[in-house]
Amino acid sequence: MIGFQYVRANDVADAVRLIAADPTAKFVAGGTNLLDLMKEDVERPSRLVDISRLPLKTVEETAKGGLRIGALVPNSDLAYHPLVTSRYPMLGSAILAGASAQLRNMASTGGNLLQRTRCPYFYDVATPCNKREPGSGCSAVGGHNRMHAILGTSDACIAVHPSDMCVALAALGATVHVAGPHGSREIAMADFHRLPGDTPHHETNLQRNEIIVAVELPAEGFATNHTYLKIRDRLSYAFALVSVAAALELNDGKIRQARLAMGGVAHKPWRDSAAEAALVGQAPDRAAFVRAADILLRDAKGFEHNAFKVSLAHRAIVRALMQAAAGRPQSQSNKTIQ
Ligand SMILES: Cc1cc2nc3c(=O)[nH]c(=O)nc-3n(C[C@H](O)[C@H](O)[C@H](O)COP(=O)(O)OP(=O)(O)OC[C@H]3O[C@@H](n4cnc5c(N)ncnc54)[C@H](O)[C@@H]3O)c2cc1C
Ligand code: SF4
DSSP states (O other), rough: OOOOOOOOOOOOHHHHHHHHTTTTEEEESSTTTHHHHHHHHHHHEEEEEOOOOOTTOOOEOOOTTSSSTTTTOOOHHHHHHHHHHHOHHHHHHHHHHHOOHHHHHHOOHHHHHHOOOOOOHOTTSSBBBBTTSSOBBTTTTSOTTTTOOOOSTTTOOOOOOOOSHHHHHHTOEEEEEEEETTTEEEEEEHHBOOOOOTTTOOSSOOOOOOOEEEEESSOOOOSSSSEEEOOSSSSSSOOOOOOEEEEEEEETTTTEEEEEEESSSSSSEEEEEHHHHTTTTSSSSHHHHHHHHHHHTTTOOOOTTTHHHHHHHHHHHHHHHHHHHHOOOSSOOHHHHH
């Protein structure tokens, strides 16, 4: 473990001032990702700015009928919050599909957005990795890539974003509120995470001297017809091979609105507006869901060990949409609808 300084921020402005003053400082919230990365020598901040006591721990209704979630709301509190369980159950089930109870008690909303990839080469400092050390190469492209991406990859990086919560946030159309030295701004969830391109070390569009203060959900929560389906090697405490957040608004036997986002397949939560648009106006049946999966996966490309993900993702999309249409989310029986 390398030596580092520790300082506690008194308020949001103080946190921004402290991070802006030191280019090698990092915020620490729950610490469940950052401290592991420091122990593995992947991250080497000279200073930790502890934001865990800032007053960003509330979940409040907004004037627009949505929800404002403070950046320090623990994942477990959020998943079980009455406004989430009643109005945004897809978000709750995505959070509960991740990590373990102990980790969710510590993990914060903001930290979950910024957790880093689980690519094993990223953690192994003895191997080349463009994300950890720009320009060094990507060990996963010709290496063991079973868990890696099938969409939006580049020659420089084929890692996936590991979050479950973010997949539901993407499907729900969340907005990230941030504060920095020049004031506050909002970033749409769709624009928050980046594809790897030539700069896989730039993972988000958050600036280094900005802090996430909240995540806002719009009013529509798709509480009736939704599912978060996570396919993984074990039923708990495992990252997704693929996951699907699917939400539908049904009216008179037709789909009025559809949301479809995937995890485990790309460097960011993968939401596809063309696949969603293809569902609108259709009857909620298998044929429509297969078409949507075809569209979402039109550019999917597997590597040596993860080609199976393309067909797995296809089947997962269809199953998730069937569950959503039937009003029976992931853990409940999946009675087929026609
Ligand atoms: C063994 C294990 C299994 C896991 N399994 C899953 C899983 O299946 N699914 C899943 O989704 N997650 C999983 N997680 C990840 C876990 O959910 C994240 O580690 C957690 O959400 C990170 O939150 P944190 O508050 O601990 O972040 P920290 O570790 O404190 O910080 C993470 C990063 O975010 C930055 N940061 C934190 N808060 C802010 C803020 N407000 N503004 C700006 N920057 C900030 C930090 O500087 C740091 O770079 C797992 C973690 C572990 C250790
Ligand atoms: S996939 Fe990305 S994170 Fe993994 S080794 Fe390649 S560059 Fe590094």
